[in-house]
Amino acid sequence: MKLAPTLPELENIPEDHIGGLQIKHEGDWVDVEPVHGALVINIADVLQILSNDEYISVEHRVLANPSDEPRVSIAVFYNPSAKDALYGPFSELTSPEKPPRYR
Template identity: 55%
Template structure:
């Protein structure tokens, strides 16, 4: 957001050898906020610069409605308590 509290998009220009990863909501929860979910958009490349996009999606709904999701135990401690409760996909 800017100084007036208005949201705006940030243009991320391609850098040679760089990898941009957009994290989704579920990974934010599983990482206990170590990685933040972001709203993002893609605009058509009009600069004739090389660019490759790879979309990878994880569909936990295919695993079953009773599976629990939440912060990974390895990322939770007394110094870093869970920021989210465990939940099922129908609750999500």
């Protein structure tokens, strides 16, 4: 992983009461209530790829200013180089009846 400039201690960035995270459910945007002390980690489409579509990514967004208080988000991206990007569905989750959906 590439971090810029440094990753703070995880115990210093728990979920707060501000919120702002929403998911799309049946065509509508629904608020996700914050859980005090939780750490929210979005793994995007990686789990969908690894699970061969057993777990489907959820469309989501974050409202920038749901309150007057400051909101802190830390984005950390995993960016494999082309030669290192060798992941796909777990072989245990593929079969002739359910072939891999991703290369």
